Amino acid sequence: MIRTIAFDADDTLWPNERHFRSAEAFFRDLMSAYHDAEWIQERLFATEMRNLAHFGYGVKSFVLSMIETAIELSEGQIQGRDIQRLVDLGRDMLAHPVEPLPHVQAALAELQSDYRLMLITKGDLLDQRAKLARSGLDAYFPIVEVVPEKDVPTYRDIIQRHGLAPETFLMVGNSVKSDILPVLALGARAVHIPCPDTWIYEHVDDVDATAFATLEHLGLLKAWLEKEAAPPQSAQN
Numbered sequence: 001m002i003r004t005i006a007f008d009a010d011d012t013l014w015p016n017e018r019h020f021r022s023a024e025a026f027f028r029d030l031m032s033a034y035h036d037a038e039w040i041q042e043r044l045f046a047t048e049m050r051n052l053a054h055f056g057y058g059v060k061s062f063v064l065s066m067i068e069t070a071i072e073l074s075e076g077q078i079q080g081r082d083i084q085r086l087v088d089l090g091r092d093m094l095a096h097p098v099e100p101l102p103h104v105q106a107a108l109a110e111l112q113s114d115y116r117l118m119l120i121t122k123g124d125l126l127d128q129r130a131k132l133a134r135s136g137l138d139a140y141f142p143i144v145e146v147v148p149e150k151d152v153p154t155y156r157d158i159i160q161r162h163g164l165a166p167e168t169f170l171m172v173g174n175s176v177k178s179d180i181l182p183v184l185a186l187g188a189r190a191v192h193i194p195c196p197d198t199w200i201y202e203h204v205d206d207v208d209a210t211a212f213a214t215l216e217h218l219g220l221l222k223a224w225l226e227k228e229a230a231p232p233q234s235a236q237n
Helices: 017-030 037-055 059-073 080-094 104-111 125-135 152-161 176-185 218-229
Strands: 004-007 116-122 143-147 169-173 189-192
Touching: 017 037, 017 059, 017 080, 037 059, 059 080, 104 218, 125 143, 143 152, 152 176, 169 176, 176 189
Parallel strands: 004 116, 004 169, 116 143, 169 189
Antiparallel strands: none
16 A cells, blocks of 8 residues: 655656756857757757766756857857856756646645655755745655655665655656656556656656556546555455
8 A cells, every 4th residue: 555655846746847948949049150959959968968977967967068068069169258148047047936737736735644745856955955945845745855866776765764665655757767667666656747848868768658657647646546545346346
């Protein structure tokens, strides 16, 4: 029986990736005097991947990758005022209003009395904590885990530290790569809430979609949980 439900934050509880897509468009426009849009995007993504091991996830890492890519693509000719524009863009992203996605607040309010709720998100600690506070959802999460990566060892550590049994743990998120597959590998449950803006780095191929549930939005989670908890039809007769 599920007793603890953990939620991803970005693009599960509130929109996030759309702001990065908007920033990328700004960056492509800024660098358009040096290269075409496709090459600019390709080089920026390559820099982000190279920098993950050094700077992790989040806006600050993204801004550093934009600056590094701008220097590379301009062969060092990028102007200081344009570097400042990228820094200002990052500052604006960090201060952007955080509005919960539809159905989120009502779903959490429904679930909090019957389940132990937890937030598990990767990224910059200060940024993720600040977004949670600005979202107005912090009261629903007595446990908040901001982690550098969401993989099997990370989930195993969280489950063990909080004294949970994997079969009582459910993870809910928009990324199959980070929110679903590592949890299933530990014998826990997972629910996928697809988001059209999910970062390309989080995409995976050849996934057995029958191994987990997929719901259109969080408003359907309570009904799914009730159905999962119901005894088989034969046992009811």
